Each structure stands twice: as C-alpha cells, then as structure tokens.
Amino acid sequence: MVYADFTSQLNQRSRQQILLERGTATEKQLSTPVATWLSPDRLHTSLGWEFVLILRTIGCKYGRDPAGGCTMCGYLNDVPQNPPSEDQLRLQFHEGCRIFEQQIRAKNLPPASVTFKIFTSGSFFDQEEVPPALQADILSKLGDYPTVAEIAVESRPEFVNRLDQSWLAAVARKKHFDVGIGLEAVSDAFRETYIHKGFSYADFLASHQLLKTAGAGTKVYLTLKPPLASESSSIAEVVHSIQTLLALGVDTISLNPVAVQQNTVVDFLHHRKQYRPPWLFSVLLSLELGTREQNLHFTRILCDPIAKGKDRGAHNCRDPGCNQQSLEVLRSAITTQRFENLLDQTNCSCKILWRDSLALL
Numbered sequence: 467m468v469y470a471d472f473t474s475q476l477n478q479r480s481r482q483q484i485l486l487e488r489g490t491a492t493e494k495q496l497s498t499p500v501a502t503w504l505s506p507d508r509l510h511t512s513l514g515w516e517f518v519l520i521l522r523t524i525g526c527k528y529g530r531d532p533a534g535g536c537t538m539c540g541y542l543n544d545v546p547q548n549p550p551s552e553d554q555l556r557l558q559f560h561e562g563c564r565i566f567e568q569q570i571r572a573k574n575l576p577p578a579s580v581t582f583k584i585f586t587s588g589s590f591f592d593q594e595e596v597p598p599a600l601q602a603d604i605l606s607k608l609g610d611y612p613t614v615a616e617i618a619v620e621s622r623p624e625f626v627n628r629l630d631q632s633w634l635a636a637v638a639r640k641k642h643f644d645v646g647i648g649l650e651a652v653s654d655a656f657r658e659t660y661i662h663k664g665f666s667y668a669d670f671l672a673s674h675q676l677l678k679t680a681g682a683g684t685k686v687y688l689t690l691k692p693p694l695a696s697e698s699s700s701i702a703e704v705v706h707s708i709q710t711l712l713a714l715g716v717d718t719i720s721l722n723p724v725a726v727q728q729n730t731v732v733d734f735l736h737h738r739k740q741y742r743p744p745w746l747f748s749v750l751l752s753l754e755l756g757t758r759e760q761n762l763h764f765t766r767i768l769c770d771p772i773a774k775g776k777d778r779g780a781h782n783c784r785d786p787g788c789n790q791q792s793l794e795v796l797r798s799a800i801t802t803q804r805f806e807n808l809l810d811q812t813n814c815s816c817k818i819l820w821r822d823s824l825a826l827l
C-alpha cells in the first residue's frame with residue numbers, strides 16, 4: 467500500500483493545481499454546451515452515426531474532492547468554478563437538441579441510425595451535476611426521437627447503484643440504453659494503486675447487475691498504461707480485464723490508452739520524462755490476446771485513442787507511416803470486430819525497441 471500512498475500524494479498535488487486554476491464561466495457559456503458533434507460510428511447492430519453532446523456541469527464529484535480524482539483524468543481543467551443553474555443546464559440541453567435536429571435534417575439521416583451520447587465529464591446520474599427532474603426530462607425527450615437508436619450516458623457506480631430500477635427499465639424499453647462506467651481495470655489492487663479510482667470491482671458488479679435487470683447495457687472503459695505501471699504489466703491487466711468482462715457479457719468494452727492531460731500525475735511524470743504513453747503495438751497486442759478464443763457474440767469492442775500517433779497519446783516511433791499503419795490495423799479491427807494476428811500486420815523496425823520496453827518492470 468506504500469506505493470498507492472505515493473501515487474495518492476502525487477495525485478493530490480496535481481488536483482490542487484487544477485482546482486486553483488479553474489476559470490469562471492460567463493452567463494452565455496453557462497447556457498451553452500461545451501461541445502457537440504456528429505460523426506460516423508459503430509452502433510450495436512450496424513454502422514451509423516454518433517451525436518455527442520457535452521454538458522457544462524459542476525464537474526465530477528470525485529474529481530473535485532482535493533483527496534480524490536483519477537491519476538490520468540484532466541476533465542476538471544474544463545470545469546468552471548461557478549456551476550450552471552438547473553435552468554441554464556436545460557438551456558444547454560435545448561441548444562444541443564436544436565443543433566442535433568438541424569444536423570440530422572441536413573444529412574437526411576434515416577430512422578434509428580444515431581447513438582445520442584450525452585456526457586458531462588463526470589456522472590450523468592450525480593444529482594449535483596444533473597438534477598433528477600432534468601435527468602428524467604432529457605432521457606424522455608431523447609427516447610422520443612425516431613432518428614435515435616441508442617442513448618448513452620456515463621456515471622460512476624455509486625450513482626448508478628442508487629437509481630430506481632423500474633425508471634431505468636422504462637428508459638431502456640424505448641431505446642437501447644447504455645451506461646458507461648470507467649472501471650479502468652478489473653483488479654482492485656491495480657486500479658487503486660495506479661489510477662486511484664475510489665471504487666471496487668464489487669461496486670461495478672452491483673451496477674452491472676442493476677443495469678442488466680433493467681434491460682440497459684453496461685459499457686466499460688478500460689485504461690491502458692496508467693502512470694507508474696510498466697508497459698507489460700498494463701498489457702497483462704488489460705488482457706485479463708477483457709477476458710473477465712467478455713465472460714461477464716457486458717455490452718461494450720472501450721479500451722482507452724492513456725493520453726497526457728494537463729495537471730495530472732501523468733502530466734507531472736511526462737514533463738520529467740518519466741512517463742511514455744503506451745505504444746500502439748501494445749494496444750494491438752492487448753486486443754489480440756484479450757479476445758483470443760473468447761466469445762465476442764454479446765460484446766462490442768471499441769478503441770479510438772485520444773491524441774493517437776502523437777507524443778501525448780499512444781504512438782510508436784516518430785515515423786508517421788509506422789503510426790499510420792498501426793492505426794489502420796486498429797481501425798479495421800474495430801470495424802470488423804476481428805482481432806486475430808493484429809501485430810503481424812505491422813512491420814516497422816521500432817518493434818524491437820517496443821519488445822525491449824516490455825522487459826522493463
């Protein structure tokens with residue numbers, strides 16, 4: 467636990483910096499979503515579109531706690547010191563819907579072709595972030611859009627575990643409803659030591675059970691290479707996590723290789739050349755080994771690394787062609803959901819350096 471204490475101290479330092487540097491939002495910003503975009507996406511049953519709406523809220527409760535926050539998460543950098551009122555949050559949602567309606571008209575999208583993802587850089591089900599009446603109104607309105615096939619939100623398990631199951635079931639009857647949970651790793655010791663996540667696998671399982679009984683899906687985020695974990699131990703944890711979650715039958719596994727975000731432990735170590743984001747080869751190997759001889763029938767696997775191919779995100783060597791090749795292999799694997807022999811489809815000489823890095827503990 468000494469190691470976990472050390473991570474925790476580093477983490478508190480970075481968190482305090484974020485809390486100090488947070489800006490103040492204007493009235494207009496408080497009534498406007500952080501971002502919206504429409505782009506192609508893989509739906510559960512076919513290829514389609516995602517519409518992402520990011521609401522500006524008070525931010526993740528766990529992240530705001532000076533002793534809390536995850537070691538790789540920089541979401542709080544974008545959260546203002548002054549939170550929006552419920553009315554302002556409603557205006558943000560209405561603005562998001564206006565943009566959504568405009569964009570689906572412009573593209574003439576057919577019925578049931580879009581996943582509507584509504585994110586808060588925290589937990590949608592935290593009543594401090596999104597008041598309960600607004601949560602209900604948002605999900606009811608999205609359920610009425612014929613173009614929407616799926617709805618996705620994100621939340622920590624402690625907020626999911628307090629939800630009314632019959633209400634969740636009513637939402638899930640209208641649309642395929644996915645709740646994303648940042649489990650990061652199935653091993654409690656790995657998650658707590660390197661990520662400082664603040665909840666257990668048992669907490670996650672309780673959420674998964676509740677969602678499953680309500681007819682909703684669980685989307686699990688896994689992290690590849692948190693700070694202070696070696697490349698090889700991170701791959702081993704992701705492989706074990708994918709195998710465990712496939713056996714559990716979760717709806718979606720989304721693998722997130724760590725990217726360097728400002729004012730985090732990752733950022734602190736990266737500045738001192740003590741952290742390198744994961745190799746793209748490691749991403750491919752984790753997916754290949756994690757899915758080998760496994761049943762992928764019930765689970766969709768996603769991976770779209772942030773800052774891919776760049777210094778601050780998952781990358782191989784400095785040759786853009788090498789990164790491009792690995793990213794193309796990854797993109798094709800996600801589209802086809804076939805993960806055999808991924809590493810054999812890449813051939814840069816830097817693979818030798820990567821293999822050497824796997825020997826470092």
Ligand code: SF4
Pocket residue numbers: 526527528529535536539540541587588622648
């Ligand atoms: S990763 Fe999620 S739970 Fe952790 S601090 Fe960020 S928003 Fe909060």
Ligand SMILES: [Zn+2]
Pocket residue numbers: 782783784785788789814815816817
């Ligand atoms: Zn290379």
